[in-house]
Amino acid sequence: MKIAYSGIEGAFANIAARRVFPDQELVPYGDFRSAYEAVENGICDYAVLPIENSYAGEVGQVTDLMFQGSLFVNAVYTLNVIQNLLGVPGSKLTNVRKVLSHPQALEQCADFIQEHGFQTEEAVNTARAAKKVAELGDVTTAAIASEETATLYGLEVLERGINGKQDNSTRFAVLSKKEGSLTDEEKSTFILMFAVKNEAGALVKVLNKLGEFGYNMSVIHSRPLKGLAWTYYFYIEAEGEYGSPAFHQMISEMEYRCSKLKVLGRF
DSSP states (O other): OEEEEESOTTSHHHHHHHHHSTTSEEEEESSHHHHHHHHHTTSOSEEEEEEEETTTEEOHHHHHHHHHSOOEEEEEEEEEOOOEEEEOTTOOGGGOOEEEEOHHHHHHTHHHHHHHTOEEEEOSSHHHHHHHHHHHTOTTEEEEEOHHHHHHHTOEEEESOOSSOTTOEEEEEEEESSTTTTOOTTOOEEEEEEEEOSSTTHHHHHHHHHHHTTOEEEEEEEEEOTTSTTOEEEEEEEESOOSSHHHHHHHHHHHTTEEEEEEEEEO
């Protein structure tokens, strides 16, 4: 199988994809949309894309793709993220003046960066930051990335675990064209995405259906609808029996209040 992800070898998405699909071919793409569309177009079998970070929140670009696109979520993998300060061989923490990394990684390590007075420069992802530092060969410039990335690009770990939250983790969705192709029958968490009609109390009435049918909502996010100012759609995760007659009845009653509703799958 071919597995699409956004980034390059050594990026956290690459690490997550390798752990989910250890024996399959990983195909890198330059952005989330390209990786997503590679599966929609049949070039790849699955895409592994980040949906939420425990420190920085949801990944809005991927949420938008899931709402607009046609793929199903078949699994969600949680990767514990440990950020490290990486430098060229011979560099020391006291040499560093500037750090490169993905904006979320810079945010996660903001306290460490401020404490040391580092200048910052954003990169497309953590692996590209590490690769650039290796190419520059400058002891005053370091990257924030994983320990695996240090090994890959010949860098040294100058300081480990510099992210402010040691329980920092990122959840990755495994997406495919078919629903349930990686889903165990016992998995009971499912994902719904919907936009409600412009009617009084529509959102409350939709959410109340979960409780009425015995489902427990564990996650909810809202995102602005593109092209419609001050209009939003919602992403929810809920737990309970999936695919039963009661489930389908609940979805039917929700749809009555929605302008669009998608069942994205379960995990």
